[in-house]
Amino acid sequence: MRIAYNGFYQMRIEFLGGVRTVTGSATLLEKGSSKWLVDCGMFQGGKELEERNWDIQPYHAKELSLILLTHAHIDHSGLIPKLVKEGFRGKVICTKATLDLCEVMLQDSGHIQEMEAGWQNRKSKRSGGKEAAPLYTSEEAKRSLQYFQPVRYDEMLSLTDGIKVRFQDAGHILGSAIIELWVEEEGQEKKLVFSGDLGGPDQPIVRDPSWVEEGDVLWLESTYGNRLHKSREETVGELLEIIQDAICDQAKVVIPAFAVERTQDIIYTIGQLIRKGSIPTIPVYIDSPLAISATEIFKRNSDCFDQDTKNILLRGENPFEIPGIIYTQTTEESKAINEDSRPGIIISSSGMCDTGRIKHHLKHHLWRETSHIVFVGYQGEGTIGRRIVDGAKSVRLFGEEIVIKAHIHTLGGFSAHADQKGLLGWLSHLKNPELEVFVNHGEEKISMELGQLIREHFHLKTTIPQWREKRGLFSSKEIVMPERAVLEEGRKEISTSSETLSRLFMNLDKNYKRLRRKLRNLRPRREEVEDPRLLGPLEEINKKLEELESKL
Numbered sequence: 001m002r003i004a005y006n007g008f009y010q011m012r013i014e015f016l017g018g019v020r021t022v023t024g025s026a027t028l029l030e031k032g033s034s035k036w037l038v039d040c041g042m043f044q045g046g047k048e049l050e051e052r053n054w055d056i057q058p059y060h061a062k063e064l065s066l067i068l069l070t071h072a073h074i075d076h077s078g079l080i081p082k083l084v085k086e087g088f089r090g091k092v093i094c095t096k097a098t099l100d101l102c103e104v105m106l107q108d109s110g111h112i113q114e115m116e117a118g119w120q121n122r123k124s125k126r127s128g129g130k131e132a133a134p135l136y137t138s139e140e141a142k143r144s145l146q147y148f149q150p151v152r153y154d155e156m157l158s159l160t161d162g163i164k165v166r167f168q169d170a171g172h173i174l175g176s177a178i179i180e181l182w183v184e185e186e187g188q189e190k191k192l193v194f195s196g197d198l199g200g201p202d203q204p205i206v207r208d209p210s211w212v213e214e215g216d217v218l219w220l221e222s223t224y225g226n227r228l229h230k231s232r233e234e235t236v237g238e239l240l241e242i243i244q245d246a247i248c249d250q251a252k253v254v255i256p257a258f259a260v261e262r263t264q265d266i267i268y269t270i271g272q273l274i275r276k277g278s279i280p281t282i283p284v285y286i287d288s289p290l291a292i293s294a295t296e297i298f299k300r301n302s303d304c305f306d307q308d309t310k311n312i313l314l315r316g317e318n319p320f321e322i323p324g325i326i327y328t329q330t331t332e333e334s335k336a337i338n339e340d341s342r343p344g345i346i347i348s349s350s351g352m353c354d355t356g357r358i359k360h361h362l363k364h365h366l367w368r369e370t371s372h373i374v375f376v377g378y379q380g381e382g383t384i385g386r387r388i389v390d391g392a393k394s395v396r397l398f399g400e401e402i403v404i405k406a407h408i409h410t411l412g413g414f415s416a417h418a419d420q421k422g423l424l425g426w427l428s429h430l431k432n433p434e435l436e437v438f439v440n441h442g443e444e445k446i447s448m449e450l451g452q453l454i455r456e457h458f459h460l461k462t463t464i465p466q467w468r469e470k471r472g473l474f475s476s477k478e479i480v481m482p483e484r485a486v487l488e489e490g491r492k493e494i495s496t497s498s499e500t501l502s503r504l505f506m507n508l509d510k511n512y513k514r515l516r517r518k519l520r521n522l523r524p525r526r527e528e529v530e531d532p533r534l535l536g537p538l539e540e541i542n543k544k545l546e547e548l549e550s551k552l
């Protein structure tokens with residue numbers, strides 16, 4: 001049954017991801033027959049979440065005219081190739097640095113998908129199971145790039161469907177943006193603001209996040225909404241101590257780091273420590289082909305750098321070429337790192353230890369008492385990194401249980417995300433007392449905590465959306481659309497809408513559960529259940545339900 005709508009339209013949204021979790025960021029905006037998406041991220045961290053990557057029907061790939069992309073991280077961009085594969089032919093608007101990064105990151109993601117499908121297939125062949133296909137291939141990821149269209153920071157763009165958009169620096173990773181979106185609603189212009197992932201105030205390489213002063217609705221990230229980071233200076237001091245300890249013990253420091261931004265940030269920091277003479281020149285392995293490509297992209301996009309980094313360039317130095325640095329491209333080079341007995345530093349990805357070469361280094365070092373494992377980025381729920389940080393005694397790697405005896409450190413000050421103070425500070429620049437805030441991109445408990453603080457500090461209407469929640473945008477009421485649904489089959493009109501129906505379903509569910517609870521409590525007192533006053537209506541309800549079922 002296909003239903004077509006007519007009548008007048010209000011802006012509607014659906015939260016497709018990045019709500020009550022940090023991955024899968026995506027918001028569907030809909031007005032009449034126009035559909036746009038802000039971010040199109042992949043879900044990561046456990047089977048249950050990752051299954052969402054396969055059901056992309058709610059993204060309406062064929063009907064979307066635009067995807068506005070805040071930044072290149074896979075939890076924001078990772079499903080774009082899948083949407084293109086399913087028929088998306090609109091435009092993906094992002095900054096030039098984001099496009100450059102997506103070029104390597106999406107293909108790398110496709111490569112990982114192919115490897116995982118291959119691994120699954122080998123397993124299912126042995127057990128006689130079904131063949132697994134990758135979510136998308138590296139080649140499909142490459143093909144999706146033709147739909148990308150770069151935009152400059154601060155440039156006002158007028159797009160199809162009468163919307164205007166502007167990208168401002170979010171200070172999170174190279175090319176990351178806050179997206180401002182102007183739409184018309186009932187003859188009035190309204191402004192939506194998507195914070196994307198927001199950086200902290202003293203992050204190296206990238207500039208500080210831009211302030212936004214006007215807006216009607218805000219999507220605010222909350223990754224570290226319940227935490228305060230140590231200062232950059234303190235954090236660098238801690239890293240210095242760890243490296244000095246490792247040098248004393250002739251040991252290694254292993255740093256799982258996201259290939260983009262975290263790795264360059266750590267290279268930059270270690271470079272400064274070596275240049276200042278705080279540590280001697282030791283081997284610093286960058287063991288991640290993706291990080292190597294990303295570093296090249298950083299070198300090409302120096303216009304995105306902050307003043308400190310520009311000054312280093314002006315002095316004729318390269319912030320990403322430090323004494324002792326060894327970039328390892330091939331698997332053979334990667335394996336050779338284990339034969340180097342000198343004290344040194346290994347930086348490898350993925351940052352949450354679920355995939356990539358870092359797993360080999362963990363296998364080699366977790367059980368050694370003198371090794372140091374330093375976590376510098378966010379560790380999502382359900383990941384290997386999170387288990388180690390949470391104090392697991394052992395972890396399973398490549399089918400082997402590895403005991404954890406190494407020193408485990410977490411240095412929050414290297415985070416590419418603003419902490420609680422940073423988020424509230426950024427929000428304080430938005431002056432509209434009528435502003436509505438959707439707190440997203442955070443674990444449930446953390447988003448709620450930040451939401452509560454926003455209510456207390458700023459007295460703003462604050463919501464922690466649910467996954468797949470749909471609503472009208474500028475109305476606090478639950479939406480009851482004035483549109484009439486037209487049943488195409490037989491051209492017979494029906495006077496209901498999907499929203500009314502979903503509300504009815506919710507009520508039915510609620511009432512059914514309440515009734516069952518009451519009946520269960522009554523069960524021991526048989527005489528009351530058999531009360532004719534109760535039996536009659538129950539029989540009637542059952543009959544109605546059966547009737548309804550037979551009609552559908």
Ligand SMILES: [Zn+2]
Nearest residue numbers: 071073172197
């Ligand atoms: Zn990010």
Ligand SMILES: [Zn+2]
Nearest residue numbers: 073075076197
């Ligand atoms: Zn993110």
